[in-house]
Amino acid sequence: MNNNIIKLFQTFVHRTDPDRVFDAEQALQPFGDNIVPTLSEAIGDPEPELRILALKILEHIDKNTEPALPAMIEALEDDHRIVRICALAPVASFGAKATDAVPILEKWIDCDDQFCHVSAIGHILMIAPSKTDELLPVLLKSLESDDFGIRCQTAWLLGQLGELGKEAMPELKRLLDDDDSSVRSVAQFSVSFLKV
Numbered sequence: 001m002n003n004n005i006i007k008l009f010q011t012f013v014h015r016t017d018p019d020r021v022f023d024a025e026q027a028l029q030p031f032g033d034n035i036v037p038t039l040s041e042a043i044g045d046p047e048p049e050l051r052i053l054a055l056k057i058l059e060h061i062d063k064n065t066e067p068a069l070p071a072m073i074e075a076l077e078d079d080h081r082i083v084r085i086c087a088l089a090p091v092a093s094f095g096a097k098a099t100d101a102v103p104i105l106e107k108w109i110d111c112d113d114q115f116c117h118v119s120a121i122g123h124i125l126m127i128a129p130s131k132t133d134e135l136l137p138v139l140l141k142s143l144e145s146d147d148f149g150i151r152c153q154t155a156w157l158l159g160q161l162g163e164l165g166k167e168a169m170p171e172l173k174r175l176l177d178d179d180d181s182s183v184r185s186v187a188q189f190s191v192s193f194l195k196v
Helices: 003-013 020-042 048-060 066-075 081-092 095-109 114-127 129-144 148-160 169-175 181-195
Strands: none
Touching: 003 020, 003 048, 020 048, 020 066, 048 066, 048 081, 066 081, 066 095, 081 095, 081 114, 095 114, 114 129, 114 148, 129 148, 129 169, 148 169, 148 181, 169 181
């Protein structure tokens, strides 16, 4: 790893403010294309906070992050739950190029963690739309959860599915009358996003 990049990167690891990812990304920009290989290596660091920050930057940075894809897919099997969750979005953003992640995410579907269950289904659909007939009904079932967080996550995921999500428009519109204001807000965002 490039020691200068890592030293700079580590100054942001323990910050708790919401701007830390953006600030770290901006501070790392002068290093150019050396950032991605270093962030890829950081995903294997023993410190979970460093792995999490590396994944968040890879999710948002305006660089070709494809060389880091194998490390990001490997992070889906990390021992730390938050590291695994942080790997979802950057991996799924590659669509079909991330098919190696599908067998890993399929294991998540059977877990007891409802958030991981729902997230796995939604992100598999982003990577492998061919699984729509099998998985979309399962994802839609999560809209009936008693947990408002699960309903929010499901509504958000449906909004991220583009054309596939449009199939769920009636269910999303029903959520506009949900008892929980957070669910209504996320459903409104997804409905608006899918209409664009």
